[in-house]
Amino acid sequence: MQIWTTEACVERERFSYWREVLCEAFVSLNPILKQEHAGSDFTGEVSSRPLSMSAQTRVFSRAQFVQRRWDEIRRNPVEFCFANFQLEGSCVVRQDGQETLVLPGDFSVVDSTRPYFLDFREDWRVLSFRIPREQLVSRLAAPRQATARCVSGQAGLGLVAARFARSLEQMDASVGIQAQHGLSAALNGVIAIALGATLEAQEQDRVPVRTAFRQAVETYIADHLSEPGLGPDLLAARFKVSRRTLYGLFEEEPFSVSGLIRELRLRHSARDLCSSGHPGVFAVALRWGFNDASHFSRLFKQRFGISPRGLAASVEGEVKPGTNSCGSVQNLL
Structure with missing residues (x-):
């Protein structure tokens, strides 16, 4: 991963350095610091890695303006x-004569040409x-209508794209090039479908998009485990698919949708109960x-072979020898 930061520069040189950073990390651009922020302490950081x-x-x-004009395009005619x-x-x-406001959670696309x-x-x-x-434009039914368009990341395919994109930040640095090809194709496919892909592209990307869709649902589940209402109905509504489609994403996985939610909740509960500072069994359950x-209690004992109260007691050494304890439970996590 390559990282650039203005912190290494004296204050008066930071914005000129920032201009160089944007051009190196992206394409030739013309950033302009807004007048109301001209006297403030400027800062910026970029971290980049290949996919x-x-x-x-x-x-x-x-706060700033960033523009790519015909001058920058002629100087750096990349696609x-x-x-x-x-x-x-x-x-x-x-x-392209279009304008949109993009808020946190949403995304948009621009074309460097x-x-x-x-x-x-x-x-x-x-x-x-x-x-x-070409990897994106070739998938789109109307490429000119796809730029400067806000795609909401709150539901449907926009949510799939946003969740999958965030999951790629967690990608291990050791992931091989073939796996990167697959992840990149999946992301391009999801973005294209959210923006309006051709029927041919939808069919071509069916398998990688399905994988991305499932991964997006999994990350959403992991981030919302504490919500009691989390379940197939909520997920189907959030991702704008039928329950049947949602269930189909997990047909070949070790856990169903409900099973994955239950398993992750039990694992987190067990980890909390193995800590001497936990707030109590029922508080952990609610959490x-x-x-x-x-x-x-019934689900917990079925999964780990010990009641949650028994596991909590084992932290204080209050269980008989041979009974399951935190050590044996952690081996099951």
Whole structure:
């Protein structure tokens, strides 16, 4: 991973250095610091790593305009699309006569072969994917209508794309190039379908998109385990699919949707109960989405061979020798 930060520069040189960073990490760009922030302490950081033929880049900085004009295009005539997932702050995006406001959780796409304008209105953080232009444009039914368009990350395919994109940040550095090809194709396919893919592209990307869809659901589950209402109905509504489609994503997996939720909740509960500082058995159950103490106790004992109270007691050495304890339970996690 390559990292650039303005912290290494004296204050008066930071923004000029930032201009160089953006051009090196992305394409030739013209950033402009907003007048109201000209006297403030400027900061910016970029971290980037490859993903097959693409690049995955996280950016943080202050409010500013960023534009790619015909001057920059002539100087640096490269052909990429940038899928920008807004993590913090907001951005007004303009290209091809279209304008949209992108808020945290949403994403938009710009095309480096034509001018575009970005207005970051406050401190912002973005996860950006630089995609070879043909890999995305060839999948789209109407490429010119796909730029400067906000895709909501709150539900449906936008949520799938946003969740899958975030999951790629956790990708192990040792992942081989073939696996990277697969992940990159899956991301491109999901983005294209969210923007309006051709029927041919939808069929071509059916398998990788299915994988990305399941992974997006899994990350959503992991992030919302503490919500008692988390279940197939909520997930189907959130991702805008039928329960049948949702169940189908997990047909070949070790756990069903409900089974995965239950398993992850039990694992987190067991880890908490193995800590001497836990707030109590029922409090732990509530923390991880169980609101029925007897149901929680029954499921827990079926999974680990010991009741949650028995596991909590084992932390204090209050169980008989030979009885399951934290050590044996942790071997099952």
